[in-house]
Amino acid sequence: MDYKVLMEEAEKVSTKAYAPYSNFSVGACILTSSGKTYTGCNFENSSFGLTICAERNAAGSAIADGERNFKAIAIYSPKRDLCYPCGACLQVLHEFGEDMDVILKSEQELKTYKLKELLPGGFRL
Numbered sequence: 001m002d003y004k005v006l007m008e009e010a011e012k013v014s015t016k017a018y019a020p021y022s023n024f025s026v027g028a029c030i031l032t033s034s035g036k037t038y039t040g041c042n043f044e045n046s047s048f049g050l051t052i053c054a055e056r057n058a059a060g061s062a063i064a065d066g067e068r069n070f071k072a073i074a075i076y077s078p079k080r081d082l083c084y085p086c087g088a089c090l091q092v093l094h095e096f097g098e099d100m101d102v103i104l105k106s107e108q109e110l111k112t113y114k115l116k117e118l119l120p121g122g123f124r125l
């Protein structure tokens with residue numbers, strides 16, 4: 001699948017974010033090795049620590065559908081060029097695709113990283 005399309009899905013779902021406290025919306029779209037896609041947005045809570053990031057929300061949807069092999073994820077925020085995933089999300093994604101691509105948007109360009117570049121030495125049991 002074209003990563004431009006993946007990013008368009010991430011942009012679309014970012015409009016659904018529930019982010020009244022930070023006002024920082026994020027959308028993510030995961031592509032699995034079987035070619036399916038799963039979107040997620042961040043949703044915050046008045047007990048701030050309970051906030052769920054867009055990436056982990058998308059990962060949960062994929063896992064709930066039986067998908068455990070992630071090929072790529074596109075991440076988008078209207079508030080930030082190159083919206084890098086936080087450390088917690090990198091570790092969660094690492095569990096399901098050490099070799100996955102992480103696609104970020106800068107101005108009108110897409111930048112693709114390997115998850116390993118962003119999280120070298122991710123933890124494994």
Ligand code: THU
Pocket residue numbers: 019022024025026041042043044051052053054055084085086089
């Ligand atoms: N956020 C994400 O959705 N993904 C990240 O990787 C970093 C942060 C969200 C969480 C919170 O709702 C808002 O962005 C500000 O931290």
